[in-house]
Amino acid sequence: MLSLTRKADYALVALAELAQRGEETLSARRLADAVHVPLPVLTNVLNQLLHNGLVISIRGSQGGYRLARDAKQINLAEVIEAIEGPARLAQCCGDSGGLSISAHAEEQACNLESSCRIKAPVQRVHQSLRQFLSGIPLSQIAFDVPVALGFKSESGAPDGAAGKY
Amino acid sequence: MLSLTRKADYALVALAELAQRGEETLSARRLADAVHVPLPVLTNVLNQLLHNGLVISIRGSQGGYRLARDAKQINLAEVIEAIEGPARLAQCCGDSGGLSISAHAEEQACNLESSCRIKAPVQRVHQSLRQFLSGIPLSQIAFDVPVALGFKSESGAPDGAAGKY
DNA sequence: TTGAACTCATACCGTTTCGGTGCGATATTA
């Protein structure tokens, strides 16, 4: 459920590695070695990250990649969207943001009445899901900061985060 | 990103419909009509829901389906997992719970050092993601209860829910 | 100026998953 694609995994790992290297410019080859991902695959991933402004590239010899911003300024939602494209929790209609292509609202799904009775609440869930991911900076992944206020074990109802969707 | 499969959509819509019907036993055919999903597809979905204890079935004529529990007792995580199988946010190793088959820990991925430096924090994210979904009851989807404490608009940092992964 | 070391962009392909269909078996009721 809600799993990431493997490429998104790679992106996360690669970005974390770059974050740990700080200012250093790392060639795709060396990054691939460090992270144990086949070079051509990593190349693809890095390109997508480039186009989404998450890394910057320096061409030519001695070139390579570097984070475009500080690791604290990059969040999980960005990374995932960079690789997997804009989101939609359910097929049911719209995204919310870059809604452009939603106009190809074609054949199926949302001309159904009762399924769209679902639409509003599902979208709300999706919204808060996205905000949840937006709140997690890359730095937390890269440096594995043990977070101050974790979840309160298994006290049945999860605290805060879940209650207010 | 993080999108549900279409079948999970159908499951959600069907369950919501059942929730609204209360005690009524609804045949697959009538449910399919109500929800505008092709009958054979819905049949598959209902079977999966049956095996995961979310609905109960009554066979024979006048048979049909009904929620196995009150809508308040069914949460989103259950529904999604029933359809899409147990979760893993990242390929990176384990689930956490029914970890059995994780032993087929085969060819790839997690024999890599640096990628597994990622493992712990990613799993923590996944954990809280799951708890988040566990906190949303079917009743909220079915009856679209407008929630008391929504998100505070676009105040940059999302409140509560996101801060504490 | 030449060549090496890179990035960049795209096209391609095999495999898996997804969405959907069909059918035979079984169970229940009238």
Added chain:
DNA sequence: TAATATCGCACCGAAACGGTATGAGTTCAA
């Protein structure tokens, strides 16, 4: 016993995913 259901597979086409290959452009250093 006939009608109406669920049940449980197995099947198929299409799309997405994961991975590979290749050619072109860019920069730097000798």
